[in-house]
Amino acid sequence: MINFTGTTAVVGRVLLAVLFLLSGFSKLTSPEGTIAYIESSGLPFPVLSYLAALGVELGLAALLIIGFQTRIVAVVMALFTVMAAFAFHNNLADQGQFINFFKNLSIAGGLLQIAAFGGGALSVDALLARRAGKTVLKTA
Template sequence: MALIGRILFVALFLGSGFAHITQAEAMGGYAASKGVPQAKLATFASGVLIVIGALMVLLGIWLDLGALLLVIFLLPTAFLMHAFWKETDPQAKQLEMIQFQKDLALAGGALLIFALYSGYGDNLGITITGPLF
C-alpha cells in the first residue's frame, strides 16, 4: 500500500517538474510576474529539484531526503507564487488561495512521508535504500 501511495503522490510532481524543465521560458515569465528573481533559471532549477525529489520518493532511494526536497520546493512556492492575500480580484484571490492551500497540504504530506520513512525505514514498502536520516 505504501508503494501505491508513493506512486500516486509523486504523479503530480513528475508532471509539474518536467513542465518546469521543458517550459522554463513560459513558466519563467509567470514567475517573473510574481517577482521571482532570475525567474527562468529559478523555474528550471525548481523543476530539477521537483523531479529529483519525486523520483527519490517513487523509487525509494533515500526517500526521506526526497520528501524534504519536495517540501523545500512547496513551502516557498506557496508563499511566493500563491500569495492570495495580495489579490484584489475575488476570483483571482480564490484561485490563489486554493493553490496556496494545495501546496501547504502537499508539503504536509511530504513531511509525513519524511517522518514515516525516517522512523520505520524500508519496513513501509518496497525501497531501494533505507532512510538517510
C-alpha cells in the same frame, strides 16, 4: 491479517510524485513561459529558479517514486512546496489561489509524513538497508 503497509507507502509516494512530475514536464515543454512567470512573481534569478524547479519536480519526484533517500527527498520537496505556495499562491483573496495555497500546504504535510516514517518496505532505501543487514521498519 494482511499487511498492506509496504504497498500503501509506495502508492502514497507515487500519488504525491505524479503531481510534481506533471508540473515538471509542463515546465519542460514551456521554458520561456515558465521563466517569465517566475520573473513576474518577483523571484530573483528566474532561470536558476526554473532549473531548480525542474530538479525538484522531475529529479526528486523520480527519487521519491523509487524510494531512494526518501526522507531527505521528502523534506526538500516539502520545503519547495511551501516556498511555492508563498511565492506563487499568496493572493488569498482569489479563491483559486486560496485553494492552491492550502493544497500546497497539504501536500507538504503528506511529504513530511514520508520524511517522518520513511519510504516503506517497498523502497530502494529498504532494499539497501536489508542488504546492509539493518532492520527495516514494517510500519512505514
